[in-house]
Amino acid sequence: MAGAQQKPRKLTVDDIRAAAERLKNWGRWGTDDEIGTLNHTEPGDIIAAAQLVRKGKVMSLALPYDSHGPQGGKTKYPSMGRFNPVHLMMRTGTDAFSGVLDSRKIRGADDVIIMPTQCGTQWDGLGHIFYGDHMWNGYDCRNVTSAGAQKCGIEKTRDRMVGRGVLLDIPQMLGQDYLPDGFAITSEMLENAGRHFGVEVRRGDFLLVRTGQMEAMRAAKTWDGYPGGDAPGLAFDTLDWLQTKQVAAIATDTWGAEVRPNETEEANQPWHWISIPIMGLTVGEIFDLEELARDCTEDKRYEFMFVAPALPVTGAVGSPVNPLAIK
Numbered sequence: 001m002a003g004a005q006q007k008p009r010k011l012t013v014d015d016i017r018a019a020a021e022r023l024k025n026w027g028r029w030g031t032d033d034e035i036g037t038l039n040h041t042e043p044g045d046i047i048a049a050a051q052l053v054r055k056g057k058v059m060s061l062a063l064p065y066d067s068h069g070p071q072g073g074k075t076k077y078p079s080m081g082r083f084n085p086v087h088l089m090m091r092t093g094t095d096a097f098s099g100v101l102d103s104r105k106i107r108g109a110d111d112v113i114i115m116p117t118q119c120g121t122q123w124d125g126l127g128h129i130f131y132g133d134h135m136w137n138g139y140d141c142r143n144v145t146s147a148g149a150q151k152c153g154i155e156k157t158r159d160r161m162v163g164r165g166v167l168l169d170i171p172q173m174l175g176q177d178y179l180p181d182g183f184a185i186t187s188e189m190l191e192n193a194g195r196h197f198g199v200e201v202r203r204g205d206f207l208l209v210r211t212g213q214m215e216a217m218r219a220a221k222t223w224d225g226y227p228g229g230d231a232p233g234l235a236f237d238t239l240d241w242l243q244t245k246q247v248a249a250i251a252t253d254t255w256g257a258e259v260r261p262n263e264t265e266e267a268n269q270p271w272h273w274i275s276i277p278i279m280g281l282t283v284g285e286i287f288d289l290e291e292l293a294r295d296c297t298e299d300k301r302y303e304f305m306f307v308a309p310a311l312p313v314t315g316a317v318g319s320p321v322n323p324l325a326i327k
Helices: 013-023 036-040 043-050 093-098 170-174 187-197 213-220 238-245 270-275 290-299
Strands: 058-060 086-091 110-114 122-124 162-169 206-210 249-252 282-285 303-307 318-320 324-326
Touching: 013 238, 013 270, 036 282, 043 162, 043 303, 058 290, 162 170, 162 187, 162 290, 170 187, 170 206, 187 238, 238 270
Parallel strands: 162 206, 206 249, 249 282
Antiparallel strands: 058 324, 086 110, 122 282, 122 318, 162 303, 303 324
């Protein structure tokens, strides 16, 4: 298979600790900062991103929020309590037709949705993952309480996640429909993909990395294994590359962004250990990149305006999102 890999050396806890010291951004934007690498995007970057809109095409990168979502698949890994959205009606057209609510002197419908903030297309907030007893910027992890995140709540990003988006389509580069489970996307591959597609990843960008796993799930007509199972994804060594590139955020079409099985048995999701609490990197997961990838292949343009603000839920450590790629 094209793009087959040799097994790299297993990571150790010492490797993770060394990366934490090497890539620590605590204090970089001040001791009170709560948004991390989103600081990389400046007003001029947003103005430049708007110039990328040439044909007025808007593509949503979100999965539908419904009972058929990705939390429904079987997996050998614990679900951590996440479930697909539960949509309930409080008032309906049937109620209106029957006249039971006519005392309100207006007919209409209302509904409610119950869902984990990270059950579908979503952003990981900077209060989501801890490094030891600390969260982003060195805040004590006890700042995230039963009442929500007192520091780094997702609402702090309410006017962010807007700028230049870049798609790096790794299976397309390798001549594949999708990458196999366990395939580690290295920093060298990300660099090669930029050259291959004629697009440079720059400071303040929102980087989208396609693995094709979501399309593989659709072809198999099942989400089995997707939430928490084996997957292609980012290798640990991409952390240094992302730090050097100064991206604002990164998102993939997988459940957990990094390669699974992980590159070590000594830590679960080691890439997350560093990216969120140490670097302050906002991470997006479960992004639907199929239509965008097809459009980029057709027009040979892998950059676009990207608009994907989180819901300003006070104290939340993640947020559902409807990301838009606009060309």
